[in-house]
Amino acid sequence: MPDITQYISTQDEKEIIDAIKQAEKNTSGEIRVHLENKCPEDDAFDRALQIFEKLEMHKTELQNGVLFYVALEDHQFVICGDKGINDAVENNFWDTTKDIVISHFKQEKYKQGLVEGIIKAGEELKKHFPYQSDDINELSDDISK
Template sequence: MEADSKKGNVGLSSEDEKSVRQAIIDAELKTSGEIRVHIEENCRVDVLDRAVYVFEKLKMHKTKFRNGALFYLSMNDHKFAVIGDAGINAVVEDDFWEEVRDKLAVYFANGQFADGLVHGIKLTGERLKRYFPYPDDDINELPDDISYEKFPKTD
């Protein structure tokens, strides 16, 4: 799900990064689902298309149960998208990603990017727990770190 974040800069401080990473770790201790956050400087294409591209580039579609979720943010363009893989989309309510997007938008509009991400990650983790409970033999299929990329400047 895509949206615009109207003000502020989505670059995260080291402390904010730690909070977001810890939220990912905590959420993934309750589910076999995998959650990633990706932040870029600019997004010169449709934000949802870019999120899908990044999702594939990060190999999020390669999880065993196709249960990866990506929080994508574009810093300078104030846009974001939240998307899930086929396994998640097959079981969550039709409006789930809209619900997550709307909650994030409130935080982001107030410049609370880390808090918004933490809240969205917790919400996503709780929902994934329902459909993809944490198995005893679970392995962390994807890194928990935030990924960053500068989008090439065209000016």
């Protein structure tokens, strides 16, 4: 089984984490990225929901967590937002963000796709969940695998 680093290098991971930190600077929202080679479920959205729960993203105070789930070998990608953010954004927001990410993935620019999607999600989170002086980072910015 190919290593994830075939798709996303250690340096790419650092840049993705930096994008998460940048995106979260102006919002109380939380963004996570989960990478795996293959999706062990028949449906990638079901898998994303499992990871969302495993990472305890549903426990944020304002229900404003966003997960970028990627199964690299299977070419599966899901953006999964919690209730608070899903209720706030326009209906097509996740689709337009997903289109940006996938357009880069098709060119094998995985890092660039994730970075641009994360920044776009952060801008939307900022509109609905602006940073408050007492905000704490509720979830790790590290990439889970």
